[in-house]
Amino acid sequence: MNILITGGLGFVGRFLSLHLLAAGHRVTAVGRRVNPKAIAHERFRYEAADTTREGPWQAAAADSDAIVNLAGCSIFRRWTDRYKRRLFDSRVLTTRNLVKALPVHWNGVLLNASAVGYYGSREDDIIGESEPCQEDFLGTLAREWEAEALTAGEKGARVGVMRFGIVLGRDGGALAMMRRIFNLFGGGPVGEGSQWFPWIHMWDLAEATRYLLDTPHATGPFNFCAPEPIRNRDLANALGRALHRPARLPAPAFLVRLALGEFADALLASCRAVPERLLRAGFTFRFPDIASALSDLLTPAGGKVPGIKVSISEDMDPPAKTGSG
DSSP states (O other), X not given: OEEEXXXXXXXXXXXXXXXXXXXXXXXXXXXXOSSOOOBOOTTEEEEEOOTTSOSTTXXXXXXXXXXXXXXXXXXXXXXXXXXXXXXXXXXXXXXXXXXXXXXXXXXXXXXXXXXXXXXXXXXXXXXXXXXXXXXXXXXHHHHHHHHHHHGGGGXXXXXXXXXXXXXXXXXXXXXXXXXXXXXXXXXXOBTTSOSEEOEEEHHHHHHHHHHHHHOTTOOEEEEESOSSOEEHHHHHHHHHHHHTOOOOOOBOHHHHHHHHGGXXXXXXXXXXEOOHHXXXXXXXOSOOSHHHHHHHHTSTTTTOOTTOOBOOOOOOSOOOSSSOO
């Protein structure tokens, strides 16, 4: 397949691009950086663009067999009113522009990222894909993001929505942040630590994406999280054991809120999301539990896609102020 990935050289996008190349597909990645570290492969092409605006990049959408829309500014920072607008625009406007670019009677597949933040904080409730949306900022953002993607169905597209848990990968994201804290002997649970932490290993995310691309009747929302969610304090203990570091220094909720503002609510939320529809469809997780995931990701050979070479050129230009990652 000829696959377009928006945000295709971001934290998730780069790994997914490599994974799909290794599976034999052609990949066009669109991102904000003008000259990023590139993937050196004959079936890979990169295009720099601000996807919140219409432009020549949309031709790649029209020419694709499948689209994986990962565009969106990171939520891992303090949310000012201005930054919340960037979070919204980078997701919703990009998706609107993608759908607008599709020809009538396009018979491809659009897999659109979303997040388990759709459900809000639900204490100990087990959350499958049929649960309702929470009317807070993240829930509203996810709902509007998904709604834009679903309009592609009017043009004949098969649309799947990937509601990501926290993605654990080797070269960045939440795990890199937590690992830095533990290496300074400052690790521990966030808040009371009883909140549920929905997570997914990067390999399983990429494999589940490929599974949905290859499954003709897969439509609608799918929770992209491991079948064994974990409480925050148990995650801290598991990471401490893996790193041979103590996990006894909790971050009190009031300090987290003081430091991070409204974003702290996302870290303190409890979401016991489970991948009901992926499991029902027959998908098998390679890393269903946190111990196996950390064992893989914290070893030198773990968390990599074999067989694809990456160039060593570094980023030469700063990212644009808006748009995809």
